[in-house]
Structure formats: structure tokens, C-alpha cells
Amino acid sequence: MTEGGYKYQIKGCAVQGGFAQVFKAYVDNNPDDVVALKPPFPWEFYMYRQLDMRISEKKKLHLYSDYSILVSDYLVHGTLQDAINSNTVIGGSMEEVLCIYYTIELLHILEILHDIAIIHGDFKPDNLLIWYSRDDLTESKDDFLTCSGPWHNQGLCLVDWGRGIDLCFFPEKTKFIGDSRTLGFRCIEMQENKPWRGHFRWTCTGCVSLFT
Template sequence: MAVILPSFEDNTAAQDPLLPWLLSIKKALDEWCSGNHSGATDLDKLLLDCITTFKHHSHYKNDLRFLKIWLLYLEGSKDFEKVFKEMEETEICIGHSLLYQWYAFFLEAKGLWQDAHMVYQTGISRKAEPLELLKEAQSLFLDRMSERFGGSSLQKIDEFIESGKSSINPWASSTVKDLLKKINRQIIKYDGYHPSNKAYPGKVALSSLNNSSRNKIVEIGGKKYQIKGCAGQGGFAKVFKACENSNPDDVVALKIQKPAFPWEFYMYRQLDQRISEKERSNFGFAHRIHLYSDYSILVCDYLPQGTLQDAINSYVVIGKCMEEVLCIYYTIEMLCILESLHNVGIIHGDFKPDNLLIRYAR
């Protein structure tokens, strides 16, 4: 994939230290495109010298021009995995979807389809912006895989993993399907498990729910829920605050996910069984799950205090830092939570401030 660098006026070079490098790299690229390949080694050295000079400059970490320098260097590197890892470690545009779109496309061109799929998943889990463009790129990627394999794209991609590979890819659909098959006999016995082979039948399309869906009524499992607002959104699910049967005193959280995902409900019930009663209140509680062929809806307790990320942002908004003693307190709480999980053989796969709710003890 060719990366085109724009031209710049020389009179701005003094204000932008990266500019002279961009001009030199553009000149070297022009020579290459004109058929003069004798300077290929010099171009690689020029790219590396530029990266070494500016990679620790915070000013350029989110500069798309600098990202393109990295991508040019990665494209010509034999050890491209090492280069990408260094980009992540130095946080080069890790919040921009272009990083994941380009690298996934690069891997796809090399036939590394499973790795490309993982890159898309990583970018989406990090909510790289613009997120919708990244999701669209992933969708087009899966369409191409479907055409290539003539069937269930995700399953075929997962089967591409070398048979001798000992590690397990938790994102692989085949891994998830195998695990769900193993737990199926157990999960169907859990209280609150409501499966259906049909699509969601409600009059209000779940895909239409958003921040402005206040007071819309959705019917789930014979009950009516009045939407009061969007409490959170991730790469695969949205969480809504809702009143059950329009009762303002009976507030719940509805986690709506596509495709359907029963695993989280299973883990909540495992917490009920494995975690001691004293520590159980440190973790969320799921009342029930309604599974459809296209969606899953998890009905959980609603905690109005928000997430740890919300608490952090409340300080950022007023230009202050959270007090050290409070940082220590939250850190201890997080370590205790992880210790409790690990003691009962559970690993949390997405432990971050966005997924940590604040609870005021009664």
C-alpha cells in the first residue's frame, strides 16, 4: 500500500522540526517512483533516523504525518511485527483507526488473515477513531474472507491457524463456539437464562436505540422497559438505563449486544458460585439474559455513580488531578478485585477504567 506524503512550504520549517525530514523523504520517494531504486538503502536509513529522532516527542505521537513515516518504514522492514510492537509501545496514533486499518490491510496482503483479524479487533476494543470507519473496514475484510473461503468467514479464518500452534486465540469464533458447547448443558440450568432461536421480535428495533432514545419502550421477555438514556457504549455492545414496567423505583441496566453473547451471563453465574458472599458485592450482578438469533440482552443492576473513567474525567474537566490518597485507594481496590478473581481461577480479559463501576456501600 503506497503512502503519499503531502508537500509543504519551506517557510513553515522553522516552526515544525519534522518538516525538513518530510521533504527529504518525499524527495527520496519521488526518486524511487521514477525508477531510481539505487537509493533504497538510503531511504530506509532516512526513515529510521527520522523515527529515532522524533519517536519520543509527545508532540508527534498523534501526528498522522509521523504515522505515515512509521508505516513506510514498516512496509520495507523484514521484522514488521517488531516495528508494529514498537509503535504500540511508543503510542504512535494508537487512538486513530488508520493505524489498525493500514496494518491489517498490510497483513492481509501477506496472507496473514488471522493476524489481520486480530488487529481489527484490537483497534475496535481500543475504540480507535473514527470507530465507524474501522468497523466498516473490518466488515469489508470479512466480506473478502467470505468470498475467499466461500462460507463462514470467521470460522475459516480461525481454522487457518497452524495446527501445531500451542497458544489459544480467545478472539477466535471457533474457540468461543467450542467453549459455549461445553457449557451449554450447564448454562441452560441457570436461573434467568432465556434462549430463543428467533430474531428479536420487538416493535422497536434495537439497532435504533441511541443517546436520544429516551422514553422509548422495548419489550423483552414479556416485560416492558422504558429507556432513560445510554449509560455506556463499547465496541460490541451498548448499555442503557431503563425502568422496568415504567416503574421509576425499579431501575436496571440493559446490555444489548450483537451478535448474541451468552458467555458474560455464564461468568456472572460462575461468580455467584465461586466468589465468597463477603466479596460478591464487589462484582456486578446479572438478573437474567434474553438470547435471540441476532441479539443478546443482559439485565443487570444499575449503578448510578458511573465508572472509574467517569471519576477520572471529572477531574480532567476542571483541570485538576485526582488526589494521591484516592488514587492509592482505587488501586488497592482494583488489586483486591483481581486477586479475588485469580484465586478462583478467573481471568478478566478487559480490565480497564471504563469497565469498573463505582459502588457506594449501603
């Protein structure tokens, strides 16, 4: 498949989501240049563009009258939910220090989204891809806190922005009424049909979930 001057060799379905399949592909037949291809909602690409402008996250979209393809980095290590499930299958649990690390990552993502006035709308372990650095991680506290050095490419990547909300379109302090209908990850305000904005809840998996 050729799009936007690039030739993508599709290597199979990487994941089957609730609304779309995501495919693994080589760019110009280069096995070292691997991307994920997904048929997105145009709104999802808009949200990625806002992230691009506000926190330098890069994506490409090929949009036509009859179809569209979202091109993004291909992360091979699965989701945070996969990591949780892998421990459950063997009757164990994730190491405490790793739980603490991922919790810090989750809260850091939430803090950034609040700062740039964006709500994700479906914040849960299934939508958080694990990202491992190719380089050895330093023990520097400053590198960890600032996500610099090899820590820059280590952590979690939030995906699936089809339910995203750009708060810049609304008056300050606007609240919303609605239900994500994602079982187990609905904030209390949704469950009680009350207004919400940047609400979230903790689940039994130890992961912070939902809205922003």
C-alpha cells in the same frame, strides 16, 4: 419492551461502548427499579454466571435466536476513567486518599479473580463502574476490610466480560498467547509476544490494568 415476565421502559442510551450500546431502563415503569440493558455475547453471560456461582454476582439474560439482552444493575456514577478525566479537565488530580482507596479496591478484585480461576481479559478504568453506598459509611476497620455493612455496596464494579477466560477449562499453569489490542493497557508480555496468564501493569493514571 417485555422480556421474561418483566416490562422494561427504555429511557435512553446510558453509554456507547466500543462494541455495543448500554441502555437505561425502568422495570415495570418503576423509577426506583432501574437496570442497564446490553446486547451481550453469550460468552459474556457465561462469565457472569460463573461469577454468580463463585462469588454471588447476579445477572439475567434473555437469549433468543436473533438477539439477546443482558440485564444488570444500573450504576449512575460512571466509570473510574470518568473520575480520572473529570480531575484532568480542571487541571487537578484525584485526592491521594481516594487513589489509595481505589487501588485497594482494584487489588482486591484481582485477588478474588485469581482465587476463583477467572481472567477478565480487559481490566482497565473504562470497565470499572463506581459504586456508592446509599448509607453512611462506618469508620470500622473490620467493616472496610470485610466489605460488610454499608461498605458492601461501596467501591468498584467490574463489567464487560466478553474477553473473559475461565481457567477451569485449561490444565493447571496453562499460559496464553494473544493481544487485547487495548492501547495503553497491554501487559509487557503482550507487547513482547510472550506467554501471559495473570499479568498486569501499572499505568500513568495510577490504576492497575489488564489481565485479571
